[in-house]
Amino acid sequence: MKSSDMKKKRPTLQDVADLVGVTKMTVSRFLRNPDQVSVPLQSxxxxxxxxxxxxxxxxxxxxSKSKSHAIGVLLPSLTNQVFAEVIRGIETVLEPAGYQTMLAHYxxxxxxxxxxxxxLLSYSVDGLIISESYHTERVRKMLAVAGIPVIEIMDSVSPPIEQAIGIDNEAAAYAMTDFMIKRGRQKIVYFAARMDQRTLFKIKGYESAMHDNGLTPLCLKTNSAxxxxxxxxxxxxxxxxxxxxxxxxxxxxxxxxGALYACQKSxxxxxxxxxxxxxxxxxxxxAMVPLLATVITPREEMGRLAAEHLLSRLQGHPVSEKIIDLPFQIEAxxxx
Amino acid sequence: MKSSDMKKKRPTLQDVADLVGVTKMTVSRFLRNPDQVSVPLQSxxxxxxxxxxxxxxxxxxxxSKSKSHAIGVLLPSLTNQVFAEVIRGIETVLEPAGYQTMLAHYxxxxxxxxxxxxxLLSYSVDGLIISESYHTERVRKMLAVAGIPVIEIMDSVSPPIEQAIGIDNEAAAYAMTDFMIKRGRQKIVYFAARMDQRTLFKIKGYESAMHDNGLTPLCLKTNSAxxxxxxxxxxxxxxxxxxxxxxxxxxxxxxxxGALYACQKSxxxxxxxxxxxxxxxxxxxxAMVPLLATVITPREEMGRLAAEHLLSRLQGHPVSEKIIDLPFQIEAxxxx
DNA sequence: GACAAAATAGTAAACACTTACTTTCACATT
DNA sequence: AATGTGAAAGTAAGTGTTTACTATTTTGTC
Structure with a gap:
């Protein structure tokens, strides 16, 4: 096989060194700090x-260093707009800091x-941002063995592996239900989909509020998105x-x-x-007409904070607060 | 320093081998194909x-192999819902195929x-899915040197580096403008934001349709999102x-x-x-009331197709079609 | 029970870069 | 002129796994 037939591989430090007539070490030095190399060689x-x-x-x-400058981000789904916003928050912080995002969903x-x-661990990610609050023993063991900082996002209540950043979903659901009751509603139905941990917390909050006000909860559930x-x-x-x-x-x-538009139609x-x-x-x-009553949650900020705390821990700082409970807001x- | 003081590193094949009393090669073999190892050793x-x-x-x-089983995905922004859907399409295909997504935006x-x-290239990604149609010389050179498959998504027209998958934004904008004119509209204004390549193509399509019908275009522009x-x-x-x-x-x-709600309000x-x-x-x-007239584009399919074609090329198949022009649909x- | 074949396990090298150490050489000081 | 100093460049080793080869053991056959 002639050399012209060979598939050329991407050039290495050695290739550069050969072209200049030095060792790769000199080129390596130039790359990290040009002044360590004599002026004529520099150019x-x-x-x-x-x-x-x-x-x-x-x-x-x-x-050799087991450091990749990459951060693993593991979310349940990419379908949900919520997670798109969380990712945006994460990237906002990670990218300027020179960290690469490795995205996965399950x-x-x-x-x-x-x-x-x-x-994600097989790529030697330097840190991990994961979601949900329940994890299998296997997951816990892997994370322990990996010895990298891990931050759990979305909910703020359950005892975190190391550090959790999120909102108190149960309290938020309680607050909104209570607000509706105070406004005179009695027969409030809860619509639940995708029965994940956070939804379960919210249902709990809704049911507590109903019970505390002597009302009977009714919850419609499905596992689909x-x-x-x-x-x-x-x-x-x-x-x-x-x-x-x-x-x-x-x-x-x-x-x-969806429910609101269906009401308008009928x-x-x-x-x-x-x-x-x-x-x-x-x-x-x-923005819509009528403005939707909703619980405003700081999705993007959650992502930003998670990334910031992860970076802080990568710089050697200890976990500052195990649980960071972000405020939500009832919007009428x-x-x- | 006592061994108990040392920060334990994540176990390697050698650690496992030492524990069993074999060489790491045997463990490596077990990992790829357990039958290559004697039955007693297996357990x-x-x-x-x-x-x-x-x-x-x-x-x-x-x-050693310059293969990472990771695919780089580079998009202009994560803010836009369009890109979230594209990412979803990409992940839908990449993840079951055992490829990891490395996400970046610029x-x-x-x-x-x-x-x-x-x-992304420094991580030895096996392939790249990028957006936009104009790229600097530097980018083109890097991609050429890297020698990995590259697919450009979003627009289908401009000559691709290797392969492009998208819609014909100009034709789509022309079609919708023409449709509105046929429905009797004369003074149609175009609202443009984020003046990227695709927006420029759409403006071109809109202006052509207006001119072809003897009408005067008016385009409101801004560079913000x-x-x-x-x-x-x-x-x-x-x-x-x-x-x-x-x-x-x-x-x-x-x-x-936003414009529609503003109309409703005033x-x-x-x-x-x-x-x-x-x-x-x-x-x-x-889903909204009234249903919005819009150009329906296959965002998720675009992501899926891009990932599929990338995988096909990673399996050694040549570029099948340089430009894959996906259909759009005018929804009244x-x-x- | 000898010999070949097959199964099983081991050894060494390679991948591209950096760290830590060593060598070389120019120049200043005595 | 001998010695010391420091800048500049080189050398070797190590990172964890797999590939390709080699060695050893077991099995099967006559």
Missing amino acids: KIADALEDLGYIPNRAPDIL GYSKEAEEARIAT SSFTLGATFLKDALQQQPDTDGIFCTNDDLAI GIKVPDDISIAGFHGHDISR GESI | KIADALEDLGYIPNRAPDIL GYSKEAEEARIAT SSFTLGATFLKDALQQQPDTDGIFCTNDDLAI GIKVPDDISIAGFHGHDISR GESI
């Missing part, structure tokens, strides 16, 4: 680097979560099961908006006939 | 692996794009500059929805007084 090396289009290879460094499956974490359509479907179900329903509290804005007046509240406070719910909008 | 190795919580390290493999800056691509609020602001500007405006075509659904009837059309056809626009909704 020759710079030219050679440019000529060959040299791009450093992190693999040796990852191998579709709410525990086995998939184990597999994804193993994969939420959507506008599902909100409309749930509305029909709710009215069938409890015709005098006067309030609807949804596990997220999507369901709420002539049900919001909020006169039925109050509707969502959860999260996405842009759309704060015009639909209650 | 002993399995136990040791479990005991130590061994997690494979990809760094040596990346180093905020529409050319210098940042160069830097991000260099970073689009939002519902911006849609409302643009509406005011449009009515000021051209009080008899009877149509609004927005570069995305966000602007359109008593302007849609579509009787003004027609409004968006671009992309997000879930919300297909109820706002035209």
Whole structure:
């Protein structure tokens, strides 16, 4: 095989060094600190680097230092707008700090979560931002063995592996339910989808508020993902099961908006006939007509904070607070 | 320093081998194919692996084979819902195939794009999915030197580096504008934000359609990101500059929805007084009242296809089609 | 019970870079 | 002129795994 037949591989430090006529060590030095190399060599090396289009290879460094300058981000889903906003917050901090984001999701499956974490660790990520609050023993062991900082996001209550940053979903759901009751609603139905940990916390908050006010909770559940359509479907179900329903509290804005539009289409007046509240406070719910009542949560800030605390710990600082409980906000909008 | 003082590092193959009393090669063999190891050893190795919580390290493999099983995904922004859907499509395909996603974004800056691509390449990504159609010489050289498959997504027209998958943004904008004109609109204003390549293509399509029908285009532009609020602001500007405006075509659904709600608030009837059309056809626009007219684009499919074609090329197949032009769809909704 | 074949396990090298140490040489000081 | 100093560049080793080869043991056959 002639050399012209060979698939040319990406140039290494050695290739650059050969071109200049020095050892790769000299080129390496130039790369980290040009002044460590004599002036005449500086320009020759710079030219050679440019000529060959040299791009450093992190693999040796990852191998010898077990540091990748990459952060693993593991979320249950990418479908949900909430997570897109969390990712944005994370990237906002990580990218300027020179860290690369490795993204993975596990579709709410525990086995998939184990597999994804193993994969992320196999790349020697320097830290991990994960979601959900329950983790298998295997996951806990892997994280312990890996010895890297881990931050759990989304909920602030359950005892964290090391550090959790999120909101108190149960308290938030309680607060909104209570708010609706104070506004005179009695037969409030909860719409739940995707029965993950956070949804379970919210249901608990809703049910507590109902009970504390002597009311009977009714919760519609499904394991499928939420959507506008599902909100409309749930509305029909709710009215069938409890015709005098006067309030609807949804596990997220999507369901709420779907239910609201379904009301508009079938002539049900919001909020006169039925109050509707969502959860999260996405842009759309704060622009639409009528303005959606919702629990405003700091999604992007949650991502930012998680990344910031992770970076702080990578710099050697200890865990400052085990649980960082971010404030939520009840927004009455015009639909209650 | 006593051994108990030392920070324990994550176990290696050698640690497992020592525990069992074999060489690391035997453990390595067990990992890839347990049958290559004698039956008694199989269980002993399995136990040791479990005991130590061994997690494979990809760094040596990346180093010696220059293959990471990771794919770099570089998008202009994470703010936009469009990109969240594209990422979802990509992950849907990549994850089951055993590829890890490395996500980066560059905020529409050319210098940042160069830097991000260099970073992704430094991790020896096996392939790259990037957006936008214009790239600097430096970027082109880096990609050439890297010698990995590259797929450009979002637009289908401009000559691709290797392979492009997207829609014909110019044709789509032409089609929608023409549709609005056929429905009797004459004074159609275009709302543009974030002046990236695709927006420029869409403006071109809009202007062509207006000219071809003997009408005068009016385009409101800004470099900031689009939002519902911006849609409302643009509406005011449009009515000021051209009080008899009877149509609004927005570069995305966000602007359109913002404009539509602003109309509702100020008593302007849609579509009787003004027609409004968006671009992309997000879930919300297909659920709201009135249904938004929009150009439905296959965002998720675009991501899926890009990932599929990338995988096919990683399996050694040549580029099948240089440009894959995905169909768009004009959805009349109820706002035209 | 001898010999070949097959199964099983071991050894060494390679991957690209950096750290830590060593060598070389120019120049200043005595 | 001998010695010391410091800048500049070189050398060797190590990082964890796999590939390719080699050695050893077991099995099967006659």
